[in-house]
Amino acid sequence: MNEEKKKMKITRIENGTAIDHITPGSALKVLELLDLKDEKKSSMTVAIRVDSNKMGKKDLLKIEDKFLTPTESAMIALISPEATINIIKSFEVTEKHQVELPEKLTGIFDCSNPNCITNQEREPVESKFKVSSKDPLSVRCLYCDNLMEEDQITHQLIWAK
Ligand SMILES: [Zn+2]
Known part of the structure; x- marks a missing residue:
């Protein structure tokens, strides 16, 4: 199965953020750091230690209707420096970048x-x-x-x- 098809197995979200390439085992820590009080009804996908071409294993988070603040991005960079942020709008990834630790x-x-x-x-x-x-x-x-x-x-x- 190719990588695209593997990704399809995880629920798609219409709008929100997918945080990919999280350090294996760290997804729950990342989730803990995010301010999710406005997203109580949002669907979320948490994947822990799934196969990754790039990293061997990785964690993945998808959160509907959530867009990260700069502080949240910096916090993710602190505990998971390889993480990539995918912003999803109308089921399409409209922006993709690696988290960056500010100076x-x-x-x-x-x-x-x-x-x-x-x-x-x-x-x-x-x-x-x-x-x-x-x-x-x-x-x-x-x-x-x-x-x-x-x-x-x-x-x-x-x-x-
Ligand atoms: Zn001090």
């Missing part, structure tokens, strides 16, 4: 240093990080210089949000 990350997740100025209650300051390495992933807080690695970033994104 600076503002207000996406909290600094893991409890003493950081961005974690103070009195005058909250929006968190700001600079990406210091993409592979392996690490970011540095622009306020307290705290270096955070992938595990800590994922923890802050998913569990501390």
